[in-house]
Amino acid sequence: MSEITSSIPLQINPDLQEERDKASFNVTELTHIIYGGIEKTKKRKRLEKLLFSDPFFQEYQNVRAFGSRSEYYAASVKKSTKIFKLRRQHKWTDEEYETVLDICHDDLALTLHHTMFIPALERLATEDQKSKWLTLAKQYKIIGTYAQTELGHGTYLQGLETTATYDPQTREFVMNTPTLSAMKWWPGSLGKSSNHALVLATLIISGKKYGMHPFLVQLRSMDDHKVLPGVRVGDIGAKMGGNSVDNGYLILDNVRIPRNNMLMKNAQVSPDGKFVTRGPSKANYATMMLIRVQICTMAYQVVSSGATIGIRYSAVRRQSKLDPQDREPKILEYQTQQYKIFPGLAMSYAFLFASRSLTRKYEEAFAEIQRGDFKSLPELHCLSSGLKSFCSEHSVRQVEIIRQSCGGHGYLNAAGLGMLVNAAAPMITVEGENTVMYLQLARYILKRFAGAMSGQQLDGSTSYLSMDPATYVCPVMSETDCRNLTALCDIYRYRSYMTVCRVARQVQHDMESDMPQHVAINKNLVDLVRAAKAHSYYIVVKDFVEGVDALVASAPVIKVLRTLCCFYAAHGIAEYSGDFLESEAVGLHQLKWIKNLQVSLLGEIRPDAVALVDAFDYHDITLSSALGCYDGNAYERLFKSTENDPMNKEEVHPSYYQYLKPFMEEMNKSKL
C-alpha cells in the first residue's frame, strides 16, 4: 500500500470545507469582534507570524508531546529566552506581550520573572529599591520569582511559617524555614531557573511578630548559578501538566540579607529595629485581583480551544449509521455528540463576554483606585473571586467532556485535549482555591442580603438582592417565551435570590440556636457554596445577554450569538433543573419547554458550529492538535505525529535485547 503515507494533503478536508461553505455569517467579522477590532486581529496575526516563522516553535511542540521532563523544561528555557529577546527587540507593550503568551499557550520556564516578580517589585518596593532592583531585573542579571506558598500552607496566608528575624547588630534579616511544612513549595521558576526570590515571611523584631512581608533573597550566584550557602532549592517533581515550568521548593537556613532587602513601600523597619507600617496598600490588593480576572480570560481560551478541536474533529470523523441507506455520518450529526460539544461552544462565548465585562470593571476600579477612591474594591473582589471559580470549574470540566467525545483519539497527546485539560486544571487551585473563593463570595453576598433585609439600597452585582420575591412570576408563560433572553436571565436571577435567601435564613436560624458561630457556618458550607455558584451563574448569563444586546454587528452575527446565548441559558436550566425547580424559578411546565428548546437549538447551532469555532482563529501551533487542525486532515496528522515518537526511533526497541529476548530464551528452554 505505497499510497498510505503520513504526508499531509494540501487541500482542506472536503467534510470540513462543506461546513465552512454553509455558514450563515461572516467568520472574519466575528473574529474581529472577539479580538476587539480589526487592528487587534491584525496585530495578533503579525505577532503569530513573527513567532512561528522560527522553526523552533514547531520543534518545541514535539519536545512537549514526546520529550522527557528535563528536555521539555530545557526547551522551555530556550523558548523563554527567545521571547524575552523579542520582547526587548520589538519593545512590546504589556498588551503585546500578553498576546504573545496567549499565542504560545503553555507557560514559559521563566514565566514568573515578568508576570509576578517585576510587577511585585514595582508594587512593593520604594523608589530607591526600584531603581536598583528593577534595573537589574530588566537587564536579566536578576532572574526572579515570587515565593509565597509553603508545603503545609496554601490559601490561608496567616498560616505561613517562614520567618525573617531582624538583627539590629548587623542590620540584617535572618531568613529561616523553621519546619518541614514551612518550606516554600510550588512557586514557579523557583526550582532551577531563578537566582532571586521575593520570599513572603513573618517579620520578627525582638521576639515580636509583625505580620507577613516580602523579602528579596538571593538564591543562586549571578555569575555561575550555583546555589548560595544556607539555601536548599530544587524542583518539586513532575506534574500532570505545566512541566515546562520548574515549580520549586526552598529551604532557608539562617540566610542573612541586608535590611534594605525588605520591600518597604508599605511597611518599614528602621536601622534600629523600629517597625512602621502604612498598612497594606489597597492598590497592591487590586493588583492581586488582576490575576483572578486573567484566569477568567484563560478559562475562555481553554474552553474555546477545546471546542475548536472537538467540533472540527466531529466534522471529519465518520462513524456508525443513522440512516441505514446512507454512508457513515459525521459524528457531529448525532444529537448526543452535539450535546457533548455545543455546551462548550456556547460556554466559550459566554465566558468571552463575562471576562470582557469583568476586565472592564477591573480597569474602571483600578483607575478609581489610582485616584484614591476605593469604593469599588469589595464589589470587584466579589465579582472576581466568583467568576474565577465559576469559569475555571466549568471550563475544565467541559473540555474533559469534549475530550471524551473524541473517543480513543482524544486520549493521545497528539490530540492536544488531554494536555489542554491537564494544563488548565491548576486554574481551579491557584490564586485562591475555588471552594475558598466561593465561600468568600458567599459571605459577601450574605452581608449584602442582610443589608437589603434591613432596608439598605444595594448597587452593583448584588443589587437584585433587594428584590421583593413575592412579585416574581416566572416570565416564561409559553413555549415561545423561552427564546426571550431577558426572561431566561430573570429566571437565573430569581433562582440565585432564592438560593441565597434560603441559606441566609438557615445560617441565621442556626446562629440563633445554641450553636457556636463556627459550627453554624460549617454546617452550612455546602449550601453557601451552592448560593455562590447560583449567583455566579446569574452574572455570567447576564453578562452574555447584555453583551449580545449591546453588540454592534451584522444581523447574521447577532442572530447566531443570540442563539448561542439562548442555548447557554437553557442548557444551564436543564442541567441544574433541580435547583431551578426547588427555588420555584420555573415549574415543571416551563422546564419541559426549556428542555425542548434546548434540543431544538442543538439543530440550529449545528450548521454554524465549524464557523463559530473558526472565528476564534487559533493558529494550528497554538492549538497543537492533530484532531483540531484547520485543514481537517486529522488522520494524516495523527499518523505524521508518530514520526516524532522516540519509541519509533529504532525498529526494535532496546528493551527487546535487555529484557524480552533473554526472557523468551529462558522460557523456551524451561519446561511448561
Next chain:
Amino acid sequence: MSEITSSIPLQINPDLQEERDKASFNVTELTHIIYGGIEKTKKRKRLEKLLFSDPFFQEYQNVRAFGSRSEYYAASVKKSTKIFKLRRQHKWTDEEYETVLDICHDDLALTLHHTMFIPALERLATEDQKSKWLTLAKQYKIIGTYAQTELGHGTYLQGLETTATYDPQTREFVMNTPTLSAMKWWPGSLGKSSNHALVLATLIISGKKYGMHPFLVQLRSMDDHKVLPGVRVGDIGAKMGGNSVDNGYLILDNVRIPRNNMLMKNAQVSPDGKFVTRGPSKANYATMMLIRVQICTMAYQVVSSGATIGIRYSAVRRQSKLDPQDREPKILEYQTQQYKIFPGLAMSYAFLFASRSLTRKYEEAFAEIQRGDFKSLPELHCLSSGLKSFCSEHSVRQVEIIRQSCGGHGYLNAAGLGMLVNAAAPMITVEGENTVMYLQLARYILKRFAGAMSGQQLDGSTSYLSMDPATYVCPVMSETDCRNLTALCDIYRYRSYMTVCRVARQVQHDMESDMPQHVAINKNLVDLVRAAKAHSYYIVVKDFVEGVDALVASAPVIKVLRTLCCFYAAHGIAEYSGDFLESEAVGLHQLKWIKNLQVSLLGEIRPDAVALVDAFDYHDITLSSALGCYDGNAYERLFKSTENDPMNKEEVHPSYYQYLKPFMEEMNKSKL
C-alpha cells in the same frame, strides 16, 4: 535547619492514628468482606509480599513518575517478564494472576498476551490450531496481541476496512490495509512488543465479502524481532496515561498467510475457497462481555484508591480556621471537603456490591451457556453495558473531584491522583464507548417496555417496567423515612420508570409522525441516554441495598455500611434532584428532607472515614501516592519524592549553560 530532612518518620502520623483509634467497627472484618473471606485476604497478602520483596517494584514507581516514555515502557517490559516468570514458577491460577495485576495497578507492556491474545486463541481456534499456537504462545515464542480497532473505526465493527482476500492458487490469505483510515491503531502491545497479532479483517473470496474474521498474522521475526516484509508497525505516541503500554499501529501490504491462519472454530474456508459458517459463537460473545464486567470492578478499584488517598490526606492536612480559638483543623472537618470526598467513599462500596452482583450474574449466565442455554444473554448484555458505562463515568469523575480536593499537591505525580485519573480515563472509551453502550441499553429497555405495555411478563433487571405507575406514592412520608433503604430504592425505581416511559412515548410519537425512523431516534438520543443512566443508577442502588441486606457481619460493620448506602442514595437524589422532581418520584418536601439527611450523614460518616478506606487494604506501592500512604507522613514523602526527580540530578540544570547564561550575557551587554 539541619532537622529538615526527607527521612520518613517511623511512627504513624498522630493525626491519622487518632482517626484509627476512634473507628466504630473492626477494619479487618470489613477487609475480609471486601475480598471475599479471610483466605482470599491472606492469599492476596502473600502475593503482595512475593512481588514487593523485589526492590524492582519500588524503582518501577520512580520510572513511572519521572522517566521518559521510552524508559517507562522498557521498565514495563521488564515488569512483564518478571511477572510472567513468577506466573509460571508459582503456577498461578487465573484468579491469582488477576490479583497480581490488581496489585500492580498499571498495565504491563505485554498485558494483552495473557488477557486477550491467548483467551482469543482458546475461543476462536480449532483444536488443531490450538495445539500449535497455544503451545507456542504459552512458551512465549509467540508474543501476541489482538488487533481490531482501526484509525478511522472504533466501536462500529461493520465499518472496519482491513481485508483478507483468499487466494485459492496458493491457499493463502492476502492481508491488506487498503486506506489510511484502515490501519490498525490502538491495539495494546502492538507497537513494539508483539511478534504476532490476531487481526480482525473482512474475508473476501472471489470478490465477495463474508464478514469479519480473525487472522493470525506474524509481524516480527521470532528470532530477532525484526519487522517482516509487507508489515509496517509502530507506536502511536504518548498518551495521557497508560504509557507503560505500546499501543500501536499496523499497516499490512499484501502480507500472505497460510489458509490455516484464519481461526476457524466459528467459520471456515475450505482449500478450494468455500466458506462455511457455524455463525458467531454465543459463548464467544459472552466472553467479550466479561471485559465489561471487569471494567466495573476496575471502576471500584479506581474510586476506592482515590478515596483512600483523599481521606488519608484530608486527615493529616491542616488548613485555615473553623474555631478561631483552635489550631488549624484537619481539612476533613470542613463540610465542603466531606462533600467532595465522601461521595467517592460511598461510591466505592456501591460499586463493590454492584460489580460483585454483576460478576455473579455473569458466572451464572456463562455456566448456563456452557450447558447450551443462552436465555440470559440479552439480560447480561443489558446489565454489563449499562454498568460498564455508569461505573466508569462516575468513578473517573469522582476521582477527579477528589484530586481537586487535595489542592495543589493533588496535581503532583507523586500524589498518585492525576495518574490514577489519567490511567482510568480509557474505561470510558474502551470495550464499547459509553454513549454507544448507554444507547444499546436504552434500545433494550424500550423493547422491554413495549413488551410490558402489551402485557408481557418481564423478569430480570427490567421487570419493574411492568409496574403500574398510578399506584406509586412516594414512600418517604416523613423525615425519618429517608433512612429507609427500601424507600430510597423505590424512589430510584420510579424515577427510572418515568424517565423510560417519557422517552418511549416521545419516540413512539415521533415515529407515528412523518419522520423517518432514524430521524426520530436521533431526535431523542439525549433522552434515551438519560433513561439508560436512570436505569443504571437504580440497579446500582438496588445492588447496594440488597448487598448490605444480605450481609452476614457484625452489627457495627452492618451499621456503617447501611449509613454509606443511605448516603449514596440520598446524595444521588440531591445531585440529580431535577430528574427526581420532574419524574415526580419525590416532591419538594421530600427533597428537602433527603438533602437534610445527606448533610447529617456527612457528620455520621466522618469518624469512620479513615477506617472505611483502611479496609480496602491497599499496599503503599499499589496506591503509589505520597499523600495517601498508610503512615500519613505525606509531607516527608512528598519531599522524599523529589530526590528521584531527574531535574534535581545536578545543582545547575544543563539548560543554564545552553540557554540561560548566554542569554543573560547578551542582555547585560546590550542597552535596555
